[in-house]
Amino acid sequence: MSEKTLAPSQLDQRDASWYVDKLVQILMFVGGISAIIFIIGIFVFITKEGIAFLFEGFSFTEFFGSINWRPTSSNPTYGALALIVGTASVTGVAMLVAIPFSLGAAIYISEFATGRTKETLKVLVELLAAIPSVVWGFIGLSIMNEFIIEVFDVPIGLNVLNAGIILGLMAAPIMTTIAEDALKAVPDRFREAAEAMGATRWQIIRQVIMPAAKNGLVSAVLLGVGRGFGETMAVLMASGHAINIPTSPFDSVRALTATIAAELGETAQGSEHYGALFALGIFLFIITFIINLAADLVVRGIRKK
Amino acid sequence: MVAAETRTKVLEVNDLSISYGPKTAMSGLSLDVYENEIFGIIGPANSGKTSFLRAINRMDAFDSQMNVNGSLRFMGTEVSAWRNDYALRRQIGVVFPLPVGLPMSIYDNVAFAAKLRGVKGKAALDEVVERCLTRAALWDEVKDRLDSLGSQLSGGQQQRLTIARALSQEPTLLMLDEFSIAVDPVTTMRIEDVLKELKKEMTILLVTNLVQQAERLADRTALFLNGSLIEIGYTDALFEGQTQDQRTKDYLEGRFG
Structure with missing residues (x-):
């Protein structure tokens, strides 16, 4: 060798x-x-x-079980149940509005629209996403308020329905953009392969494109949910800001975020009230953390299949 | 087998095993590849051919599931002991089964490796681009549109572009993984002629699904089956029927399975 x-x-x-x-x-x-x-x-x-x-000052049963949020009373109580339900109900209505709008818009832009229409729509949707939340709140307060009073014949138009619609319209553009990116990322050869088998457009969208884009669509929806929980100004202006467990969409509610925003400026730093507002903050933080964790687990679960 | 092999060993593989998680892709592989030979690897799907190539240029670094054990020496050094992975990969050109035209112009696709290596100056790059594209039998078709996007070429052209790109690395070892599945027969023949020429300058590892391609090109051929090496021998001898293992004979004659 x-x-x-x-x-x-x-x-x-x-x-x-x-x-x-x-x-x-x-x-x-x-x-x-x-x-x-x-x-x-x-x-x-x-x-x-x-x-x-x-x-x-914290009592678990009071915080989660009582609707009495009376931080300024001589015998203050800190029941956050109504605030939690308020935020959840507004977010729920918002998602009912936003999911069909945003997914529909995303599918139209990505799969049906062509050329100029497509480009114009994309720019418009991105412009909508840039509207400040206080402007949305203003629309809720002035236009939607009167609209709801007139159409549904109810005494107050600042309620779950109003805030939910405003929040849904607010969240829809960004959800559309993310969902459209997810659909666009599906390679054209998938579409071509399915078309070659004689699948109709809807069959392709439903059975090929959407499953392939599932991760992106799920994250678009969860981002919307996160937006709903976190949005403050528009909800503060459109929800009526009344502590209440809603029994119908026409009841006014108060949101967690709106409570913090409205009250934090009036509390003495280090006081019990101040601490209670931060406890709401911790709760919000945990909720968003759980939503994100759930999103991650869902996406991982899909990937494994 | 020749008693005393005097040529340099480009690859020395000893008891190599490769697994993806619990799944074994290759086990107990031992073979040597010498310089300036075309070493053919044949075998059905799932036999571990591609995993072997991936192990050679340390592609396991990109896949946490992929586990490589045993000894794999390139130019005398364990690939896992190379201090500079990138320098190792620059020595090894790879052509994948499906062409991957990088999202840049034809010119830049071919000049990319030369630039990575530090070649500067338009004249020098022009020379590399023309030489490599000519060798990959693509120059005549693209010389007038070197600035158009590499990804816009047809499948067969893109594959020749990737071969040109691999050549521009001036590799010690060129690994081709079923390069001809997206290329028409005429072009395949032209590339095969090029490979025979290239053998004078480098070592070529040719993984192929086509038994005849191995017969035409390879000096020696190995048969992989279900993650193990069945037989290795001089291609001429194997095709003349001097096989040690009945399965090799069956596979070469297309009577397998």
Whole structure:
């Protein structure tokens, strides 16, 4: 066996580009990890502000079981049930409005519209997403209010229905954009393969495109839910801001976020009321965390199949 | 087998096994590939051919499921011990079964590897692009539209573009994974002629579904089956019926399964 001696050490050199690569890796790691640190930092801050209340004035049964949110009374009670139900009901109505609108718009833009129509619609939808929430709140307060009073013959137009519709219209553009991106990402060869088998457009959309885009569509919907829970100004203006467990869509409610926004400015820092508002914040944070976690698990579950 | 092999071993594989999670793709593989030979690998689907290629240029780094055990030496060094993965991959050109035209112009597709290597100056790049495209039998068809997008070429043209790209790396080892499945027969023949020429400069690992292609090109041929090596021998001898294993004979004669 006579083997030519090789010099792999000459081939295997760490050159400049190798070091650049490692450096960029470290920079990306720092960038990525700092986002996580900021989020943990926010959670720590909110918890720190609310923790004293959680250990002193907080009663689990009162917080989740009572509808009496009376922070300024001489004998204050902090029942958040009505606020939680208020937020949930408004978000529920909003999703009933937003899901059909946004999915329909996304499917139309991605699968049916062509050329100019498509481009114009995309720009318009993105413009809608840029409308500030206070403008939506203003529409709810002035236009939707009178509209609901007139059409349904009810005394107050600032209620679950109003806030839900406003919130649904607000969330729809961004949901449309994300859902459309998900549909657009489905490769054309899937469409061509299905068309070649004689599938109709609706059959292709329903049985090929939507399953392929499922992850993106689910995340579009969950982003909408997250938006619903987190939106403050429009809900504050359109919901009536009355503590109440709604029994019909025409009842006024008050949302968690709106409560924090409306009351935090009037409380003394460190007071029991201040702590109670931060407890609401912790609760909101946990809810959004659970929604995101659920989204992640759903998407993972789909991927496994 | 020849008693004393004097040529340089480009690849030395010893008891290599590859698995994806619990699923074994390859086990107990041992073989050597010498410089300036075309080494053919044949075998039905799922026999571990592609996994073997992926292990050679450390593609397992991209797949956390993929596990490579055993010894795999490229140019005398364990591939897992290479301090610079990128330098290793630059030594190894790969052509995938389905063409992957990068989303850039034809010119840039071919000049990409040269630029990565640090080749500068338009004249030098022009030279690389023309030489590689000519060798991949594509130059005449695209010389007037080098600025158009590589992904807009037809399937067969894109495959020749990827071959040109792999050649532009000036690799020590060129690995072709069923390169001809998207290429027409005439072009396939032209590329095969090119490969015979290239053999003088580099080592070629040719994974193919076509037994005849191995017969035409490969100096030695190995049969993989269900993740193990069945037989390895000089292609001429194998096709003359001098096989050790009945399964090889059956496979070469198309009487398999």
